Amino acid sequence: MPVQRTLFGRPVPAISPRKIVVLLATISIFAVITLVFTLPSSIPAGPSLGKFTDHKISLPKLPKQLSTPSILNPFRPAAHAPQYPQNSTSGESKWYENWNWLSPFSSSVTLDENRSILPPLSKRYPVYTYYDHTLDKDEELKDAENELLLTWRRAWWAQGFKPIILSPAEAMNNPLYAELQQKELEPPLKTEFFRWLAWENMGSGILCNYLTLPMGTYEDPLLSYLRRGQYGATHQLTRFEKLGSGIFLGDKPQITAALKAILANKELNSAKDFISAAPEDTFFVDPHHESLAYYDAQTLDDKYSKIAKSVGTAKGLGLSQLNKLMTSHLHSTWQNIFSSGIAVLKPQPAHMSAMVEPAWTLAQFLAQCAESPLPASCPPNLPRCKPCVSSTPMKVGTPPAYLNTSSLYTIGTVPHPFTFAALTSLRESIDVRWIRREMERDTWVSSLTKRTLGTGVSGAPRVIKFKEAVASDYGKAHSLWITAEKDIPHDLDWHFGFPIPKNTTDTGKSETPVPGPERRPQPVQDIQDGPVATKDEKVKETTILKKAKEFIKSRTAPEETIKGAIEAWNLADTEAWRFARAFLARSRVERLKWEDEEKKYAGGAGAERGKSEGWGRWFDD
Structure with a gap:
């Protein structure tokens, strides 16, 4: 017969083991919650214990309400994929130009597993040269000049520019062409004027002889300056010391003003070249051009x-x-x-x-x-x-x-x-x-x-x-x-x-006429x-x-x-x-x-x- 327990003379009702377990669990949970919420406030103010530790961990402070839903949220609303330009594919390669190209994984932006984010293309500023393809020349000379133009285009393209070859068509499209035709000039000077007319017709940029090549590091200060396309800072046309007519820089208003001033020169017929016919304040002469190589006739005579x-x-x-x-x-x-x-x-x-x-x-x-x-x-x-x-x-x-x-x-x-x-x-x-x-x-x-x-x-x-x-x-x-x-x-x-x-x-080294294997450089x-x-x-x-x-x-x-x-x-x-x-x-x-x-x-x-x-x-x- 079970034992009947009493409290103050009164019988205590029996409790099943299952109910006892539930009661103890409830008491434990209540105790833990009470400890968590009351213990921090019960510690008196004083020096922090963190100074006794070997390292500190700072947690980022997040705003109470985020203005945009987190991209890591799997329950975020569906979004349309960005619109991609038509020229953004080549075979199986796909790309999307965006300033966020250093994002670790492109799909988080493109919403396309096979499309990569690339940095926007840097603007290529034009560098112009002039070539008269209408002149009657033998095939050997035409081929040689074409190879020179190809070398010029490749060199400037690799340095981040857009090389453009101008012709008499651009010169004839210039309103000043008719005035030039009334002048009696020597053929070399007239050809030089055609170069400038073609350049002025195109606008601001770089006018370059196709025998002028960039030869320097990509980070060279001059080449970096030219890639920025800001050529009117001096309010003058720019040429470079000892490079003659090899390369000029300028904005269209400066080019137009120089052309009109030279055409108005009463002694133009006796001028030897375009530079000597220009007023003295037309050009700013830059002495720094270590990254430019000009293979003009004078350079060939002196060095080659x-x-x-x-x-x-x-x-x-x-x-x-x-x-x-x-x-x-x-x-x-x-x-x-x-x-x-x-x-x-x-x-x-x-x-x-x-x-x-x-x-x-x-x-x-x-x-x-x-x-x-x-x-x-x-x-x-x-x-x-x-x-x-x-x-x-x-x-x-x-x-x-x-x-x-x-x-x-x-x-x-x-x-x-x-x-x-x-x-x-x-x-x-x-x-x-x-x-x-x-x-x-x-x-x-x-x-x-x-x-x-x-x-x-x-x-x-x-x-x-x-x-x-x-x-x-x-x-x-x-x-x-x-x-x-x-x-x-x-x-x-x-x-x-x-x-x-x-x-x-x-x-490139001199050797004996028939050197033996032991004498040749290995x-x-x-x-x-x-x-x-x-x-x-x-x-x-x-x-x-x-x-x-x-x-x-x-x-x-x-x-x-x-x-x-x-x-x-x-x-x-x-x-x-x-x-x-x-x-x-x-x-x-x-x-x-x-x-x-x-x-x-x-x-x-x-x-x-x-x-x-x-x-x-x-x-x-």
Whole structure:
């Protein structure tokens, strides 16, 4: 019989064990809540205990009410995707220009997984030259002049300008043309007037002889000033000391005033050139022009007499030799800028030899010396340059990580996560199970930025650092980034500003008539950093790389699932690959659009002629 308990002589009702548990739980919860809300207020004011700790953690202060819903909120309202311009695609590459291009993941802005955010295109200010294509000339001379114009266009385009060739059509469109025709002037001076009439018809900008080339770093103060397009600060036209009629800067009102003043000059018929016919206060003469090279007749006579004699004997052949000299100087200037050599990036180098081989070959060509009629010569603006000699070419290395060094040029090969995973694991087939259980996340971009960001950093800041290396003003002038699944673009001459050489020249040093092998200077061999694939490994890497390229181009439904899984598992690597692909595609679209506009003028002068498409010609060996 159960025991009957009493309290003050009265019986106490029995409580079941289940009810006791509920009661105790209620009491415990009440005690915890009371402790949390009453304990802080019960502590007396005094010195903080935080000073006894080794570190402090400051929490961000958030407003009580956010004005906009967080992008991380999965329940935020649906939003329309931004409107994209029509010229924002090229093949499978898609992009959207926005000042928020350093956002780690483009899809957070574009609402499109396959569209990358790129920085808005920098405005290219025009640089004008004048060429009369209507004159009757032999084909050899026309071809030579066309090559000079092409060299001029490439050099200025690579420095961020929009080179435009003017012709008599623009001069005749000027209202002052009729007044000029009434003047009896010598042919050279009349041609100079046509240049100015054509320039004034176009408006503000730079008037440049096509024998004037930019030869300096992208960050050069003068070239940076010219890229800003602000030429009227001095309220005068600007020319440069010792460059004669090589280059002028000015706004349209200044150009118009100078033309009218010179046409009103009563002694114009006896003037030797345009500058001497102008009033004294027309030009501001700038003595600083170290980044401009002008190959006029006086410069050829003083510094390159061999070329000057050739031009005087046979002008077509001489101008062809002059063009080779100018392109070799552009190339050697580039080599002098990047005195530390070329870095062909090779993250996780164990099985990357086949993937970086095109970039490695390109670097070898860039390290060579360009063909030149005067191999040991320097540009006229850099008399103390270091001439390129075949015996000591540029150093080419394959570091595993990106190095932010101004004197080092970087060529990076960006793989799709599938390509990178297949090569690093030497697997010809990949499934979702292997991706989920064995593959590490974002290995490529982590290895690439290890030296600049260290370890223990997530993928988002690494992608930002990568985007800066690719698309910032500094990055695009110091690096080239290609994708592993595409062939190297055939128009890289426009990226560098000079034709990429394939054949070496002599060393520029005197040698005995028949020197023995022991007396010849030994070429410097470039040594790849890290492991280099053996012949058998190279064959296997090539096979895997070929299958990976086919996988990226076309896929079946099951393979599409694998692609989606590997991209979701490697968000940072995928973002880097898409960004590099879109940036390179947009650069090509920009140039082709400009070329399509310019081919209608000046008889199509300055266009590439008789050159095969593609980079196959580089790999004939």
